[in-house]
Amino acid sequence: MSELVRNIIRFILFILAQVYLLNQLHLHQYIIPYIYYLFILWLPFSVSRLGLLLIGFLTGLTLDYFSMQVGVHAAACTLIAYLRPFVINILAPKDSSEFNYREPSPRAMGWTPYLVYVLILTVFHHFYMTFLQWLQFGSFMDFLIKVVSTTGISMLLVITVELLFPRKMKFRTNTA
Amino acid sequence: MRNIFLFIRRYFTFLAFLAFQAAALYFLFNYNRFHRARGLGWANEITGRINSNYKSVDDFFHLKAENQRVHRMNDSLLNLLPANFMKLDTSTQLVRDTLPYDTLGNYRRYIWRNARVVYNTVNQQKNYIQLNRGHEQGIRDDMAVINSDGCAVGVVVNTSPNFSQVMSLLHVQSKRSVAMKRSGNNGTIEWDGKNPLYLTLKNIPKSDSVVKGDTVVTSINSSFPAGFMVGTVAEIVDDKSTNFYVLRLKTAANFFNLQQVHVIENLQFEEQTKLLEETKKRIDNENRNSP
Numbered sequence: 158m159s160e161l162v163r164n165i166i167r168f169i170l171f172i173l174a175q176v177y178l179l180n181q182l183h184l185h186q187y188i189i190p191y192i193y194y195l196f197i198l199w200l201p202f203s204v205s206r207l208g209l210l211l212i213g214f215l216t217g218l219t220l221d222y223f224s225m226q227v228g229v230h231a232a233a234c235t236l237i238a239y240l241r242p243f244v245i246n247i248l249a250p251k252d253s254s255e256f257n258y259r260e261p262s263p264r265a266m267g268w269t270p271y272l273v274y275v276l277i278l279t280v281f282h283h284f285y286m287t288f289l290q291w292l293q294f295g296s297f298m299d300f301l302i303k304v305v306s307t308t309g310i311s312m313l314l315v316i317t318v319e320l321l322f323p324r325k326m327k328f329r330t331n332t333a
Numbered sequence: 334m335r336n337i338f339l340f341i342r343r344y345f346t347f348l349a350f351l352a353f354q355a356a357a358l359y360f361l362f363n364y365n366r367f368h369r370a371r372g373l374g375w376a377n378e379i380t381g382r383i384n385s386n387y388k389s390v391d392d393f394f395h396l397k398a399e400n401q402r403v404h405r406m407n408d409s410l411l412n413l414l415p416a417n418f419m420k421l422d423t424s425t426q427l428v429r430d431t432l433p434y435d436t437l438g439n440y441r442r443y444i445w446r447n448a449r450v451v452y453n454t455v456n457q458q459k460n461y462i463q464l465n466r467g468h469e470q471g472i473r474d475d476m477a478v479i480n481s482d483g484c485a486v487g488v489v490v491n492t493s494p495n496f497s498q499v500m501s502l503l504h505v506q507s508k509r510s511v512a513m514k515r516s517g518n519n520g521t522i523e524w525d526g527k528n529p530l531y532l533t534l535k536n537i538p539k540s541d542s543v544v545k546g547d548t549v550v551t552s553i554n555s556s557f558p559a560g561f562m563v564g565t566v567a568e569i570v571d572d573k574s575t576n577f578y579v580l581r582l583k584t585a586a587n588f589f590n591l592q593q594v595h596v597i598e599n600l601q602f603e604e605q606t607k608l609l610e611e612t613k614k615r616i617d618n619e620n621r622n623s624p
Contacts, residue, residue, distance in 0.1 A: 222376035225461040228361025
């Protein structure tokens, strides 16, 4: 399967899971599980920074139109798409000049750097998104609790997804 | 000049980031002011189609409960049929055009249309409901939506040709006028964005003797027809600083499994809003003219 087809299928699956599964759940007023932004975190290393921004914006906008609050997710997704290359640069293994794998994963980066990578971007995503919602309605305490609890449940979901669907990734060699 | 181009080339990604952010924030805050989102009209057509496909599968699992509700509603309506009553005097009969009047000569004020819910959430702070009827089927903004139990659900805020969006009562910006069934006192219901089982009712004066379990119904001041159930009083908060109660309402409609709803058109709505605006204008003018 080519890279493009794989990512398109992923995009559709993530959006459907978010819209029809997670948005329909009512766990608690503070706990809203989010998983769709993992699509942006899973994009290949080879995507240019401008491409990342565009994909991030479109991903957010798609979810926005489904949840009928236009702008919130688009803004948050653009932010994490912009920050993604910086975070990867910080966490890149120092001994090799290039990554041996095609996209960020626990196998490509190691579990700890990968989880730090996911955690940083998750916090940015939820903080910014909740902040935009808080500007319109809500108290400050609600805002803080929501950021922490939503980040917690999202991290739990990401780890579950990583364990349930380990991505088999080919080692990138010079011959290929 | 060259430096400007160099600057743009160097920071192109950052500038693109700012542009995307600006676009997203423009969408977000523009929506709040005018109740409308950019492109929500055509996006509504697409998401509506996908949602109704999904819903046709999902509906299957709720058929039984929905059937019971519909049956109950039918039962109560059948009781209202004229065939159930007998007239004492049948010798005279007045024949009229039946559309604007009923048999007693009353004007028709509300038209009911049925619709199906294709998407609904309860876990956001701003919950919207998407219906499979749009302005081609006669749905307009500000029409009231009532579920198959006859309980208030929300108000239409946006329509596309075949789908429409309803601002649920579970929306932090929703403010609807309601009345206590027992005393007829008017109040406003809001939602605090927390528990989807409870609404907040304000502006009921303390002279009203409210008790737990009192019924709250829709009032004539809103786009709803009067007398449809909104909820029951679950908790009375005695706010010492004002002369009004703050009441917690248990919602009468179950927002978790909405399926079939009625959209109600108020035929006098335009006349009412026009009168209201003209009155406001006239009062303003008088205030301006008087010293």
